[in-house]
Amino acid sequence: EIVMTQSPATLSVSPGESATLSCRASQSVSSNLAWYQQKPGQVPRLLIYGASTRATGIPARFSGSGSGTEFTLTISSLQSEDFAVYYCQQYNSWRTFGQGTKVEIK
Amino acid sequence: EVQLVESGGGLVQPGRSLRLSCAASGFSFDGYAMHWVRQAPGKGLEWVSGISWDSGAIGYADSVKGRFTISRDNARNSLYLQLNSLRAEDTALYYCAKDYGGNHFFDYWGQGTPVTVSS
Numbered sequence: 001e002i003v004m005t006q007s008p009a010t011l012s013v014s015p016g017e018s019a020t021l022s023c024r025a026s027q028s029v030s031s032n033l034a035w036y037q038q039k040p041g042q043v044p045r046l047l048i049y050g051a052s053t054r055a056t057g058i059p060a061r062f063s064g065s066g067s068g069t070e071f072t073l074t075i076s077s078l079q080s081e082d083f084a085v086y087y088c089q090q091y092n093s094w095r096t097f098g099q100g101t102k103v104e105i106k
Numbered sequence: 107e108v109q110l111v112e113s114g115g116g117l118v119q120p121g122r123s124l125r126l127s128c129a130a131s132g133f134s135f136d137g138y139a140m141h142w143v144r145q146a147p148g149k150g151l152e153w154v155s156g157i158s159w160d161s162g163a164i165g166y167a168d169s170v171k172g173r174f175t176i177s178r179d180n181a182r183n184s185l186y187l188q189l190n191s192l193r194a195e196d197t198a199l200y201y202c203a204k205d206y207g208g209n210h211f212f213d214y215w216g217q218g219t220p221v222t223v224s225s
Contacts, residue, residue, distance in 0.1 A: 034211035043215040094165040095153040
């Protein structure tokens with residue numbers, strides 16, 4: 001089972017600043033990596049797939065990068081609606097989620 | 107419009123069983139892999155199980171292997187999860203999720219059905 005490790009667990013950011021979230025896989029997942037956003041009481045929302053492709057309707061301030069075992073989600077100029085929990089997911093070998101990074105208002 | 111509606115959750119005693127269902131509509135159900143994902147209260151997402159479009163490939167998380175069984179009925183546009191030998195740590199909101207294709211990310215999620223394991 002591939003283990004996905006996200007860091008940091010919590011990120012405190014001021015609105016308008018950028019945030020960088022990391023995700024590491026215990027073995028290579030190629031570019032089979034997705035990012036999801038989840039707000040309290042809501043269903044997860046797909047942001048990025050293929051490590052760097054934005055899903056339909058996702059603003060350009062969200063960008064993903066990486067391949068193999070190291071991945072990054074960058075949110076530039078954070079808006080109020082971006083404060084949420086973010087999960088990475090590998091889909092190279094069945095599926096595994098990271099434990100999540102909470103982006104909170106500083 | 108894609109819709110996934112889970113049902114079957116509830117309060118169950120440790121060691122007992124439960125069967126969850128997911129009714130799908132708005133897409134060609136028999137063309138897509140499907141999955142179950144759970145989220146314990148205040149915790150993160152955990153992939154539980156997945157099944158290919160033709161039930162030819164099935165996978166489980168280590169935490170549920172041997173206790174849970176996934177299945178589907180393409181004629182009824184339905185996905186199922188049989189939960190046996192339930193434990194307190196199985197308490198969670200169980201989501202049904204649609205695979206983008208056959209080996210991809212999840213593009214649609216249901217609202218979830220809650221399972222509480224307690225005596």
